[in-house]
Amino acid sequence: MQRTSAIGHLNGVKRRIGMLFLCMCFGCALAWDALSLEDCVKMVRERSLDVESAKLSERASEASLLSSQASGRPTLSAHINQSLYDTPFDGMSQDHYRLNVGLSGSYKIWDGGQTSASVESRQLLLKASRYNTELAVLNVQERVMNSFVNLLAAKESRIIADSALVLSDSLVALNERLLEAGTITRSDLALVKSDAAQAKVKQISSAQAERTALTDLRQLLEFSRTDSLNLEAPQTEYEKPEDMGAIPSFANVMAEVKKNHPGLTSDSLQVQAASKEEEIAHSNNSISVTLGAEASSSFQAWKSDRYARQAKNGYTHSISLGINIPIIDGGTTSAKVLSAQVETERARVAQRETEKSLEDSMEQLYLQAENADASWNAALANLESAQESYAVAVEQRNVGLITFTDFLEQKNNLLNAKSTLIQAKYTSILARNLLELYMGKFQ
Numbered sequence: 085m086q087r088t089s090a091i092g093h094l095n096g097v098k099r100r101i102g103m104l105f106l107c108m109c110f111g112c113a114l115a116w117d118a119l120s121l122e123d124c125v126k127m128v129r130e131r132s133l134d135v136e137s138a139k140l141s142e143r144a145s146e147a148s149l150l151s152s153q154a155s156g157r158p159t160l161s162a163h164i165n166q167s168l169y170d171t172p173f174d175g176m177s178q179d180h181y182r183l184n185v186g187l188s189g190s191y192k193i194w195d196g197g198q199t200s201a202s203v204e205s206r207q208l209l210l211k212a213s214r215y216n217t218e219l220a221v222l223n224v225q226e227r228v229m230n231s232f233v234n235l236l237a238a239k240e241s242r243i244i245a246d247s248a249l250v251l252s253d254s255l256v257a258l259n260e261r262l263l264e265a266g267t268i269t270r271s272d273l274a275l276v277k278s279d280a281a282q283a284k285v286k287q288i289s290s291a292q293a294e295r296t297a298l299t300d301l302r303q304l305l306e307f308s309r310t311d312s313l314n315l316e317a318p319q320t321e322y323e324k325p326e327d328m329g330a331i332p333s334f335a336n337v338m339a340e341v342k343k344n345h346p347g348l349t350s351d352s353l354q355v356q357a358a359s360k361e362e363e364i365a366h367s368n369n370s371i372s373v374t375l376g377a378e379a380s381s382s383f384q385a386w387k388s389d390r391y392a393r394q395a396k397n398g399y400t401h402s403i404s405l406g407i408n409i410p411i412i413d414g415g416t417t418s419a420k421v422l423s424a425q426v427e428t429e430r431a432r433v434a435q436r437e438t439e440k441s442l443e444d445s446m447e448q449l450y451l452q453a454e455n456a457d458a459s460w461n462a463a464l465a466n467l468e469s470a471q472e473s474y475a476v477a478v479e480q481r482n483v484g485l486i487t488f489t490d491f492l493e494q495k496n497n498l499l500n501a502k503s504t505l506i507q508a509k510y511t512s513i514l515a516r517n518l519l520e521l522y523m524g525k526f527q
Contacts, residue, residue: 138220156199186380196370205360218346344524456512
């Protein structure tokens with residue numbers, strides 16, 4: 085009876101564990117059910133392998149800093165030496181043993197400021213590496229943003245292609261009935277079927293483009309092939325550029341970008357670190373002062389019973405002060421100084437190049453945002469005109485005032501207007517979001 089009760093209790097525990105596991109799995113599935121653009125941009129910081137690689141460089145900088153800090157601390161070491169020796173020519177040749185033990189330490193009191201400058205340089209480089217990590221994050225976030233918006237555009241294009249295919253198929257069915265009734269010719273039906281075939285090709289192409297965009301985004305987010313990826317995109321509800329608000333002035337954009345861009349901060353720190361390396365190079369021929377201390381003892385002849393006395397009598401300790409005064413180094417210091425100066429200038433040039441490149445890129449992106457807004461408004465007007473023309477063409481075709489070729493032309497003009505609108509809309513959305521990304525609004 086007790087065994088039956090225990091088995092029942094165990095089965096109950098198993099069921100509860102199983103339900104908990106399913107709940108956990110279901111909860112994980114819900115976590116990926118609806119990802120917004122902000123979710124994807126923030127998620128890639130923790131999932132991207134590019135960011136992980138940048139963090140390894142950051143850890144290498146930490147190790148370099150620890151090494152520089154350790155070089156300025158006192159050192160202490162112990163030594164134990166066991167030796168075997170013989171005196172073969174004194175008439176009493178036999179093996180002798182000697183054991184030496186001791187402690188020694190040293191501390192560099194002065195090195196011309198090399199150690200402190202080296203530590204400061206490594207601290208600056210560590211900060212720069214952290215900003216380089218943020219720069220890697222920014223770059224991969226930009227790629228995710230491009231992929232996300234491209235996926236939205238591809239999805240909307242596929243929806244339009246689906247509806248166009250449905251319309252073309254319905255026209256084929258209608259014209260087949262009209263052919264049976266004798267109101268159209270076979271050439272008219274062939275033209276309709278040709279248009280339907282082209283619509284099918286466009287639908288397949290748009291579906292492939294959507295799958296490709298989805299795969300790109302999934303791979304950037306480091307999702308496996310079995311993970312589902314569903315998006316939540318309020319951007320698709322935008323009907324005109326004004327729905328996103330006004331574009332800030334270029335001066336305000338650049339002010340925010342310069343304040344938040346990690347590449348600029350990293351370059352500034354690199355310049356400061358290079359200046360510290362110049363200080364280190366100048367101090368290469370500086371006087372150095374080292375304080376040393378040692379304590380040791382020894383005893384020999386393992387058969388002796390006077391080990392304690394030997395250790396006491398053999399004990400010595402000493403303290404030393406060493407001063408190194410460079411006189412001639414064959415031009416080594418001058419060469420190191422020149423090399424450090426070159427690296428400093430190189431860092432300054434790199435900083436100016438980054439500033440110029442960033443300003444040029446932001447100017448292009450700003451113009452792209454303005455042009456995309458204008459193109460969006462123009463596409464809206466073009467779509468309205470195409471819709472009116474198509475409505476007139478439908479009426480005229482129904483009463484036989486225009487040929488089917490003219491009708492197809494108006495239908496295709498409408499589809500092209502919709503495609504142009506999608507392109508302009510999502511180009512504008514992408515440009516706006518990229519501006520906000522560089523301005524630090526997705527941090």
